[in-house]
Amino acid sequence: MKNVSQLFRTARKSVAQWNHKTSTMERTHANSQALIVSIFVAALMFGGCTVGPKYQRPTAQAPAAYKELTPADFSKTDGWKVAQPQDNVLHGNWWTIFNDPQLNALEEQVNISNQNIQSAMASYMAARALVKEARAQYYPTVSVGPSITGSREGAAASLATTPGTSLFYSLPFDATWVPDLWGRVRNQVRANTASAQASAADLENARLTAQAEVAVDYYSLRGQDDLKQLLDSTVIAYQESLDLTKVLYETGIDSDEAVAQAETQLETTQAADTNLGILRSQFEHAIAMLVGQPPSAFTIPAEPLKSNPPAIPFGVPSQLLERRPDIAANERLMEQANALIGVQYAAYYPTLTLSASVGLESKSFTSWFTWPSRFFSAGPGMSETIYDGGLRHATVLQFRAQYDETVANYRETVLTAFQQVEDNLAALRILSVEIQQQDTAVTSAERNLKIATDRYKLGIDPYLNVITAQTTLLSNKQTDVNLRIQQMTASVQLVEALGGGWDSTQIPTPSQVLHQDSPPQPPGPQGTQ
Numbered sequence: 158m159k160n161v162s163q164l165f166r167t168a169r170k171s172v173a174q175w176n177h178k179t180s181t182m183e184r185t186h187a188n189s190q191a192l193i194v195s196i197f198v199a200a201l202m203f204g205g206c207t208v209g210p211k212y213q214r215p216t217a218q219a220p221a222a223y224k225e226l227t228p229a230d231f232s233k234t235d236g237w238k239v240a241q242p243q244d245n246v247l248h249g250n251w252w253t254i255f256n257d258p259q260l261n262a263l264e265e266q267v268n269i270s271n272q273n274i275q276s277a278m279a280s281y282m283a284a285r286a287l288v289k290e291a292r293a294q295y296y297p298t299v300s301v302g303p304s305i306t307g308s309r310e311g312a313a314a315s316l317a318t319t320p321g322t323s324l325f326y327s328l329p330f331d332a333t334w335v336p337d338l339w340g341r342v343r344n345q346v347r348a349n350t351a352s353a354q355a356s357a358a359d360l361e362n363a364r365l366t367a368q369a370e371v372a373v374d375y376y377s378l379r380g381q382d383d384l385k386q387l388l389d390s391t392v393i394a395y396q397e398s399l400d401l402t403k404v405l406y407e408t409g410i411d412s413d414e415a416v417a418q419a420e421t422q423l424e425t426t427q428a429a430d431t432n433l434g435i436l437r438s439q440f441e442h443a444i445a446m447l448v449g450q451p452p453s454a455f456t457i458p459a460e461p462l463k464s465n466p467p468a469i470p471f472g473v474p475s476q477l478l479e480r481r482p483d484i485a486a487n488e489r490l491m492e493q494a495n496a497l498i499g500v501q502y503a504a505y506y507p508t509l510t511l512s513a514s515v516g517l518e519s520k521s522f523t524s525w526f527t528w529p530s531r532f533f534s535a536g537p538g539m540s541e542t543i544y545d546g547g548l549r550h551a552t553v554l555q556f557r558a559q560y561d562e563t564v565a566n567y568r569e570t571v572l573t574a575f576q577q578v579e580d581n582l583a584a585l586r587i588l589s590v591e592i593q594q595q596d597t598a599v600t601s602a603e604r605n606l607k608i609a610t611d612r613y614k615l616g617i618d619p620y621l622n623v624i625t626a627q628t629t630l631l632s633n634k635q636t637d638v639n640l641r642i643q644q645m646t647a648s649v650q651l652v653e654a655l656g657g658g659w660d661s662t663q664i665p666t667p668s669q670v671l672h673q674d675s676p677p678q679p680p681g682p683q684g685t686q
Contacts, residue, residue, distance in 0.1 A: 207340025209499020270449025
């Protein structure tokens with residue numbers, strides 16, 4: 158990089174060559190032009206300098222494989238029994254792997270109407286505007302300030318054209334340019350671009366979160382429908398048991414105590430059956446909010462839980478770093494913090510300001526546009542902070558610490574992502590075994606109830622044994638339904654932990670951040686690999 162003084166010496170040599178050819182006035186004008194040109198050339202030369210640390214993406218440790226669900230576990234894990242996934246990543250509209258048309262319709266509404274997504278989209282558009290604001294500093298500022306000034310000696314100024322009054326017409330155009338000698342503006346543009354890219358990733362994270370919440374609430378609602386069906390059938394069975402005890406009481410075989418016990422059991426179960434409506438309504442209202450509809454105008458018809466967990470392609474841990482939008486957002490924030498360090502470093506170097514003014518001025522409006530009315534001035538200005546009490550040093554330390562904070566946040570997000578995947582893989586593996594065990598427990602409880610009922614009818618055992626057997630069976634069936642709800646929600650949460658159908662290649666490039674006409678859209682049905 159050339160030294161500024163060398164450029165100034167070159168300019169003075171050029172001025173000297175002009176001296177023997179021009180008059181005094183011409184030499185003065187030529188000197189000014191040569192000096193301005195040399196300063197402009199110096200600004201262009203130094204414009205290639207960018208101070209501050211170069212960004213390199215910090216490393217994050219990724220294990221070689223997940224431990225909680227391996228191919229050896231597929232044979233005993235629901236969804237992995239029939240076929241193993243052929244692809245190692247999810248694609249596009251991930252919810253279609255659940256094969257539920259009602260869920261598909263709800264998810265499509267999320268992309269259009271969810272207000273959290275709309276808010277995140279507006280935040281991304283604002284971040285894009287900040288990039289354009291920063292880029293505006295690359296260019297000079299030009300302003301115009303026309304004025305008419307009246308003056309009168311010995312009396313108050315007046316604009317009336319009376320003797321002793323003069324008017325002065327001025328039309329100046331002023332231009333000021335601060336060349337980006339040390340990369341302050343470039344680093345600010347880079348920081349704002351990275352921030353916009355982080356906002357784009359945040360938008361996708363908000364979209365994924367809303368989609369996953371809809372699916373979780375949907376399967377929780379279907380689980381309530383399943384429990385409702387179970388309790389409805391149980392109420393019918395308990396009513397039949399009550400009728401039996403009344404008949405036996407009336408024939409003198411049983412006591413009024415048995416009738417009271419049967420009535421209590423029936424009424425308690427009816428109350429529990431009614432209570433299910435509260436949670437179901439809350440899930441329905443939550444889904445309405447997520448799809449951007451008022452709960453009072455939104456209804457999902459009752460239907461028991463019928464879905465089975467699909468085989469979810471989870472790939473290898475290293476892919477997770479590229480498939481989670483929250484990880485991508487944190488990585489972009491690291492580059493933003495790195496670029497802001499460079500912005501602060503630029504304060505150590507001098508600031509060059511190039512100013513120029515051109516226009517017309519005259520005491521007569523009729524002669525305003527004549528050649529003698531013109532004026533022109535131009536010149537550079539240089540400023541440098543000599544002493545600031547350690548302010549610049551402290552500011553750089555502040556932004557370095559903030560960069561270190563973003564690195565720690567990034568690595569923490571990566572660790573959290575691995576934890577969430579392992580949690581849900583473990584849940585699916587363990588729930589599959591537990592559901593099989595619970596199904597066996599339900600079968601045993603049904604057999605126990607049949608034996609207790611037969612012995613009661615024969616007068617061998619009291620009705621209390623039947624109540625105990627009925628309660629045990631109902632409890633086991635409720636546990637079975639709740640386990641299947643957990644299984645479906647764990648499947649959805651695994652998809653969310655894997656990043657859905659998104660990957661980091663969908664983050665807009667710096668050019669797209671600047672020129673893209675519309676915000677990022679979700680991938681189509683086939684998705685992006």
